[in-house]
Amino acid sequence: MSVLSDLAAGLGRGSVEVVDLTATLSGRTPVIQLPEPFADTPPFSMEPLSRYDDAGPAWYWNVMRLGEHTGTHFDAPVHWVTGRDSLDVSQVPPEHLVAPAAVIDKSAEVAENSDFLLEIEHVRAWEEEHGPLPEGGWLLFRTGWDARSHDQEAFLNADGDGPHTPGPSAACACWLAEETDIVGLGVETVGTDAGAAATFDPPFPAHSYLLGAGKYGLTQLQDLGRLPATGSVLIVAPLPIEDGSGSPCRVLALVGR
Ligand code: MN
Numbered sequence: 001m002s003v004l005s006d007l008a009a010g011l012g013r014g015s016v017e018v019v020d021l022t023a024t025l026s027g028r029t030p031v032i033q034l035p036e037p038f039a040d041t042p043p044f045s046m047e048p049l050s051r052y053d054d055a056g057p058a059w060y061w062n063v064m065r066l067g068e069h070t071g072t073h074f075d076a077p078v079h080w081v082t083g084r085d086s087l088d089v090s091q092v093p094p095e096h097l098v099a100p101a102a103v104i105d106k107s108a109e110v111a112e113n114s115d116f117l118l119e120i121e122h123v124r125a126w127e128e129e130h131g132p133l134p135e136g137g138w139l140l141f142r143t144g145w146d147a148r149s150h151d152q153e154a155f156l157n158a159d160g161d162g163p164h165t166p167g168p169s170a171a172c173a174c175w176l177a178e179e180t181d182i183v184g185l186g187v188e189t190v191g192t193d194a195g196a197a198a199t200f201d202p203p204f205p206a207h208s209y210l211l212g213a214g215k216y217g218l219t220q221l222q223d224l225g226r227l228p229a230t231g232s233v234l235i236v237a238p239l240p241i242e243d244g245s246g247s248p249c250r251v252l253a254l255v256g257r
Contacts, residue, residue: 007254014257019232021221021251022072023149029071030155030220032190035162035198041067068246074238075192075207075217079245082212089247090240092216096183097236100137101253102130103227106166107144114157114164115196116143120175130229135181138218138234141168145188146222155190167194170205177209184216186234186251188224192217218251227253 010016023029029044044066050056068089069075076092077083104126110116118141123133133139143166148154157164166189168176173193176182185192185206192206202208210217218236233254238247 010256017255017257019223019226019253019255021223021227021234021253022249023146023220023222025066025071025248028150028152030149030152030190031067031070033156033158041069044070066248068241068244068248069191069219071248072218072220072222072251073246074236074249075211075219075246076238076244077211077214077216079217080204080207080211082208083214086211086214088242089238089244090242092238092240096136096216097238099183099234099236100134100230101140101186101227101232101234102126102133102137102182103140103142103224103229103232105142105225105229107142107225110143110145110166114166115194116166117169117194118167118172119169120172123172123176126229133180133182134230136183138184138186138236139176139180139182140186140218140221140224140227141166141188142224143188144225146220146224149188149220149222157195161196162198163195165189165195167192167197168206169194170200170202170209173205173209177213177215182215184218185210186218186221186224188221189219191219217246218249221251227255231256 046062046064051060076089077086078088193204197204235252238249
């Protein structure tokens with residue numbers, strides 16, 4: 001197929017760049033903190049089985065403990081109660097995992113207001129400039145929040161009123177889920193919903209509407225600033241965990257240069 005030969009040649013020449021949008025996993029990877037009485041996910045941890053020692057003289061390997069929703073990760077529809085009868089992460093069709101991306105950049109607005117909400121009119125204005133959202137593609141919400149990902153406290157940005165992080169409004173989440181042909185929403189924050197979304201109607205509308213519509217979420221992406229507004233292709237690789245609600249995943253973007 002010539003399109004794949006062209007792609008391979010472009011990768012070789014550097015006219016197609018591979019941009020890694022994935023955060024490194026470690027014990028310092030920020031994880032969401034829910035209020036009492038809800039169960040929280042543990043931080044990532046890892047311990048060696050052997051490291052060229054008596055337990056394995058020629059090999060090094062580890063065992064890990066982590067939640068499905070840790071670091072850069074994928075939300076399957078079954079993650080939310082509205083999608084409980086829909087797909088688990090192992091059932092997501094692979095053709096949904098290679099898809100075009102649209103990047104909407106609100107990092108300047110978020111720098112002024114950590115509680116910034118993405119509204120329908122913002123996406124409409126983006127479409128006026130760049131054309132319609134890609135059918136079967138991702139909407140990636142760039143906020144500059146990846147600059148905080150080294151620090152759990154700065155990343156969650158909580159005070160006595162709860163977390164202050166950007167996300168879509170309830171109306172926008174509903175519209176993205178029901179009126180657009182996107183496959184999912186990707187964000188740089190700890191979840192697809194805004195920090196204040198527990199108080200929205202419905203609560204956590206990005207989760208509620210998008211997963212309820214059989215769409216997906218991608219969180220804690222980084223380096224979205226290296227992507228053009230349109231024209232990149234995402235390769236999203238969650239592990240096919242049987243009955244899994246999501247998975248840490250590698251997210252790569254192919255970008256023409
Ligand atoms: Mn999640």
